[in-house]
Amino acid sequence: xxxxxxxxxxxxxFPYPAQGHTLPLLDLTHQLSLHNLTITxxxxxxxxxxxxxxxxxxxxxxxxxxxxxxxxxxPAGVENVQELGNSGNLPVIAASTKLYDPIxxxxxSHTNPPVAIISDFFLGWTQHLAQHLxxxxxxxxxxxxFFAGIMNYCWGNLESVKGLGVVDFVGLPxxxxxxxxxxxSSFRMYRxxxxxxxxxxxxxxxxxxxxxxxxxxxESLEGEYLDFLKRxxxxxxxxxxxxxxxxxxxxxxxxxxxxxxxGHVFEWxxxxxxxxxxxxxxxxxxxxxxxxxxxxxxxxEKSMVRFIWVVKTGTxxxxxxxxxxxxxxxxxxxxxRGLVMRGWAPQVKILRHRAVGGFLSHCGWNxxxxxxxxxxxxxxxxxxxxxxxxxxxxxxxxGVGVAACEGAAAVPDSxxxxxxxxxxxxxxxxxxxxxxxxxxxxxxEAVKEGGKSLNDLNGLIKELCKLKIQ
Ligand code: UDP
Numbered sequence: 001x002x003x004x005x006x007x008x009x010x011x012x013x014f015p016y017p018a019q020g021h022t023l024p025l026l027d028l029t030h031q032l033s034l035h036n037l038t039i040t041x042x043x044x045x046x047x048x049x050x051x052x053x054x055x056x057x058x059x060x061x062x063x064x065x066x067x068x069x070x071x072x073x074x075p076a077g078v079e080n081v082q083e084l085g086n087s088g089n090l091p092v093i094a095a096s097t098k099l100y101d102p103i104x105x106x107x108x109s110h111t112n113p114p115v116a117i118i119s120d121f122f123l124g125w126t127q128h129l130a131q132h133l134x135x136x137x138x139x140x141x142x143x144x145x146f147f148a149g150i151m152n153y154c155w156g157n158l159e160s161v162k163g164l165g166v167v168d169f170v171g172l173p174x175x176x177x178x179x180x181x182x183x184x185s186s187f188r189m190y191r192x193x194x195x196x197x198x199x200x201x202x203x204x205x206x207x208x209x210x211x212x213x214x215x216x217x218x219e220s221l222e223g224e225y226l227d228f229l230k231r232x233x234x235x236x237x238x239x240x241x242x243x244x245x246x247x248x249x250x251x252x253x254x255x256x257x258x259x260x261x262x263g264h265v266f267e268w269x270x271x272x273x274x275x276x277x278x279x280x281x282x283x284x285x286x287x288x289x290x291x292x293x294x295x296x297x298x299x300x301e302k303s304m305v306r307f308i309w310v311v312k313t314g315t316x317x318x319x320x321x322x323x324x325x326x327x328x329x330x331x332x333x334x335x336x337r338g339l340v341m342r343g344w345a346p347q348v349k350i351l352r353h354r355a356v357g358g359f360l361s362h363c364g365w366n367x368x369x370x371x372x373x374x375x376x377x378x379x380x381x382x383x384x385x386x387x388x389x390x391x392x393x394x395x396x397x398x399g400v401g402v403a404a405c406e407g408a409a410a411v412p413d414s415x416x417x418x419x420x421x422x423x424x425x426x427x428x429x430x431x432x433x434x435x436x437x438x439x440x441x442x443x444x445e446a447v448k449e450g451g452k453s454l455n456d457l458n459g460l461i462k463e464l465c466k467l468k469i470q
Contacts, residue, residue, distance in 0.1 A: 009115045009464050010038040012064070012103075016120035017047050017092060018081035019284045020366045024142040024216045025120060026054050027244040033058040035461050040114065042103070044068040046079035064106060069098035073196075085285055086185055086384055089122065093203055094196040097125050107133055115467040118214065121148075122186075124203040127210055136211030136467065138460075143365040144217050145225035145240070146393050147184070147386040150176075152232065154187040155205050162190070173224045181407075182388035212237035214460060216244050216369065219452040220442035222393070241457040243369040245348075246447045262346055265308065266353065268339055272306055275357030275433070278425055279350055279376070281310035282362040286383060290322025291411045297327045300338060302418035305425045307338040308356075310345040351376055357433065358425050360404055363387040368394065375440035377401060377432050379424060383408035400436040 013029050015022040026041075033039055033054075040062040041051055048065060055061055068079040073091040081088045107113045118138040119126040130137030141148055149172050154161050161167050161183075168177045180188070186204065190197045207213075213233065217240050219226065230238045241247070269277065280300070282288070288296065293311075300307050314323045331340050347367070350356060351374035359371040360379040368390055371378050378401035380391040394401035402424050405412040424432065446453040 007112065008036045008038050009467050010040065010112050011464060012040050012042060012114035012117045012119075014042045014117060014119035014123055014126060015047075015051075016081075016096075016122040017044070017079055018089070018122075019050075020364055021120050021122065021142045022047070022050050024242075024244050024366065025118070025140050026051065027248055028118070028140065028214065028216075028241065029061070030054055030057065031241075031244070031247055031457060032461065032464070033061055037461070037464060038062075038112070040064050042066070042099075044079045046077070064103075066099055066102050069095040071095040082284055087189070089186060090189055090196050090200055093122055094199045096123055097199050097203070100125065100129055103129060104132065116211075116464055121207050122203065124206040124210075125199070127206040130211075131209065137209070138212040138214055139207045139210040141213065141215045141217075143215075143386050144390060144393065145215050145222040145229055145238075146172075147365075147389045148213075148215070149225055149228055149232070150178070150389055151184055151187065151204065152208065154183060155201065158190070158201070161187075173228055176392065178388065178392075182382075184386055184389070185384045208233070212239065212460070212463065214239045214241060216242040216365070218242045218443060218446040220439065220446065221372070221398070237463065239456040239460045241453050241460065243373055243443055243447065243453075245369075246373060246443065247454070247457065262341065265339060265341060265345075265350065269308075269350070269353045269355045272355035274354050276306050276425070277353075277355045278303075278305050278307040278358040278360055278379070278421060279310075279347075279356050280307055280360040281345060281347060281367070282312075282381070282383070283364040283367055285312075286362055286408075287312050287314050287318060287323045289409075290325065293322065293325055294327055295412050295414045295417070297330050298414035299412060299417035299421060301330070301334060302414060303421035303425070304337075305358075305421050306355075308341060308345075308350060309338065310341045310347070313342055348374075358421075360421070363390040363394070365390060369443075372400070372436070372439050373443050375437045377424060377436045379404040379421065381405040381410075381412075398435065398439065399432060400439050402432055 015025040029039055042064045043051055044066060071091045071094060074095060081092055116136050116138060117126055117130050118140050121139045121141050127137045150169060153169050164180060166177055166179055168175055186200060190201060219240055226238055226240050230236055311326055312324050319325060326340055348370050351370050356376055358379055359376040361367045361371060363380050363382045365386060378394050380395055380401045381404045382388045382391040395403050402420060404417060404420050445451050
């Protein structure tokens, strides 16, 4: 497969339409484009704006825009999981498979068709497509290697794992055990009789056909699990290029523009002592219910800690039901010590402010990486998806986080949560905070010249440059 052509290799990039999946793959695409690869990004009309910032940086990147395939469970006009919540993954993956034929037609009519496809691992069906087109497919994981090991085990042992209350992951480093309710949501939602579930299963199982695997993680964070995956896959084409957004010059302003009133937040932060502020945010999708909102508000108040609490706003009906509603009088009572931000916060910028020392998080992978890079200690409240696995890695394995609460529907005991917040934020020079700072140093080192993540990225680019049209 070595090439002598002067034309740069053409790569088709296919992001999955969810904020936490799209952004890291676009960060990787940015790097590929900097190395002069010819890129086509596959997207749909309503997801095109998320690609626009990258297109302004690299006008030479092509887009391939297909109408979003219809699905009975996806309202007309909806093209992103963000508008559906986590359960929307099933219909969105099922709908995406309808793009197989249009892609083949496009590919066959192209004068310089792609020599490789890089697609999100939720779009694993593209590995069949790559085989059909006789080109290598690379599976991109915006998430971690530990999680990938757990996912592969679940899907590879579907019959024996389904129905177990606790699963022992024999073969993975230290044979971790997880309760059924803490397994990945995509696996838990599997029902044999549901055709969408069959598409989901086929898609996730097909990832093992990938020629290469790209992870948004880094050696010092998950080296042991990356080695495990290399043994599992039987080759070395497992690239850990994370934290990928750190490879870009300014990655603090990405995705949805921040809520316009965020300026005063930084003024307020400027006046706070180093490491004294707890940042509270549960990602792009999660809306807390009334009882959870009340318990969290109470805990923040009792903790006596400075905080920024990002609160998503729901639909009119959700607001009426108390979802995302901050108890009356809370903002005024806590003014000076705490700030409530409604809407979309500039998370990366806030986390990197010297005043922020802790991050109460649902442990979404992007949030975790952003927290690590900021050197913030994580207070873990995993809820669904890969979050329980991520929390285990941070709290029990690496010691850079502490357990705060657990479960999507859990209502924390406000006294207990206040105690966890107060104690962990006051701990000064030892323990968790020190380990978090050390992990930050290693993350920054990984993306520097000679660092392992930068080497892996260069290895991937080298591999892509070896490919040529069959
Ligand atoms: N995010 C943000 N502002 C917000 C909420 C979220 O910038 O108010 C970003 C956050 O920085 C992260 C992403 O949205 O990059 C959330 O991804 P994550 O994997 O943590 O969680 P998910 O939303 O997929 O559950």
